[in-house]
Amino acid sequence: MASVALGIGVFAATIQLSKTRSAAALALADTSLDALPVVPENMRWGFALDEFSQTEDELKRGDVLGEILMRHGLTYPQVHQIVENCKGKFNISSMRVGRKLNFLAKQEGQSPDYMVYEPSPYEYVVFNLKEPYTVEVVKRQVTIDTIAASGVLETSFWQALVDNNLSDALADGMIDILASSVDFYHQKVGDRFKVVYEQHIVEGEPVGTGKIIAALYEREGKEYYAFNFEKPGEKTNYFDYDGRPARKAFLKSPLKYSRISSRYNLRRLHPILGYHKAHLGTDYAAPHGTPIMAVAEGVVTEATRKGGNGIYVKIRHDGIYQTQYLHMSGFAKGIRPGTRVAQGQTIGYVGSTGLATGPHVCFRFWKNGREVDHLRLNLPQPEPIKGAVLEEFKVVRDGLIQMLNGVPYRTHGTMAQDHADEEVLEKTEP
Structure with a gap:
């Protein structure tokens, strides 16, 4: 893709926000600095990391949490208790491949006391690996x-x-x-x-x-x-x-990110057949497998493969408008005649079936049974x-x-x- 030059600026204007000081804050203001607790600098997940030996593991495809914990010195009964304590608090099956597991041990060389998992930047989960094997999901302040x-x-x-x-x-x-x-x-x-x-x-x-x-x-x-x-x-x-x-x-458009490779044209030289043929649609080039969306809600009337159209879907939106999506590589799950689809729902994937020189979707728009250029159409407003x-x-x-x-x-x-x-x-x- 050609290099892109675009000016983007972030406008600066700080707005002063009034804030009410709580009674606790007022009391704190009157407290001498010597009386305040010393907060360790290296704090994370609620722990002073300088006080722990830290090791890291990574979730890989096919990993089982219990096996990982036992590799770090836990016994089967301990693992079973931790898994039981997760119920209603944290869904272990939601743990994702590639995420880190952080183990904290109070004494180096000993089995870890805690494991920390971060599902997202917004929260983390602390597993207490010692009695009573508690599990706590902590939401970070946003x-x-x-x-x-x-x-x-x-x-x-x-x-x-x-x-x-x-x-x-x-x-x-x-x-x-x-x-x-x-x-x-x-x-x-x-x-x-x-x-x-x-x-x-x-x-x-x-x-x-x-x-x-x-x-x-x-x-x-x-x-x-x-x-x-x-x-x-x-x-x-x-x-x-x-x-x-x-x-x-x-x-x-039926695609989120693409480029138009061929506009609606009644006298287009067909790239495969080699002669002029009306092109009653707009081609959107995109990588193979790119999701194709229904441009409006409606009912699927055709989902099949036929001749030069390749694999395609046709949708009736009301008594006036229909749309058609050609050259797909395949249908989305559940797409068949009679299926009701929502606007923006994935109905298939970009391909090059039928008469196509490369992966794209030929998008056709029908009004009162006649194909029209949708880019020039004044559609009804809500x-x-x-x-x-x-x-x-x-x-x-x-x-x-x-x-x-x-x-x-x-x-x-x-x-x-x-x-x-x-x-x-x-x-x-x-």
Whole structure:
């Protein structure tokens, strides 16, 4: 893939947050420093590691926890008791290959006293390997920073986010909430974006991306917004500028990450047959096995293999619209005629069956029984929020737009300094 140059900046504006001091905090302020306990510097998992001998093991495919524990000196009855004490607290079968097991022994050369396993950056599990063999799941304190980022696009939107140290989850989230409005497969130099999102901080380090609060994608002067808003009695969702659901009835593409290799063309020279033949679809090239999504909810009417189409799925969405997905390598589990599918559900995988020169999906869109170019189609819009809730939404929307307006677009030349001066819009303690 060609190298990507994209300016992404993290806008800095620290917001002062008022905090109420508790009675305990006030009492602590009056305590002399000499009276405070000395906290060991090398603390982890609640242990002063300098007081332990530490060894490490790694979970490998086919490993059994009991066998690992017995390799470290435990007996079968001890292992049995530990496994019993896990019930209702921690699911041993959820332990993943490649994760570390940390053993702590009070005396070097003796069997370990504790084992620590970290399922994620957000928590860890302490196994007491001595009587009474307790098991404790400890949740780490999470601080939520509100971060703003922006960029001016020169090539791939998704790849540029990743290449500039913004997480896969953020890229995936932006594409997800804007996929019904923005055609990410027709990106143009000069496209711009801004995003405000939550970043999870544990022990001073960023560990994950939280929800996206607001996003803006601008192309040729047209602005596409997605705002996080919680309607009364409903789960949090995303809405566009007018208060319509950001996730429309149809996605713009059946793939999340791809490039268009051949546009809809009634006079295309067929790459295999060697003569001009109407190409009633849009080809999306992608690696073999890439998941193919249903662009809208509906019912599968065909899931078969036939001639030049290869393996394909056809879905009826209502009395007007149908979609078809050709050249698959295979169907997703459960996909057969009569199956009801949801928007974004995986229905199959990219392949090159039938008349295909390489792995791709030929996406066809039908309206009233006639194949049409879906990229030029004005599809029906969902109903917007109404009444008093709409007024509440507008207040939230206008505040978020003001926040986005305060985020300058960054270019490649200013990116290094932006990262060096990185701050947060807001810091929230749990």
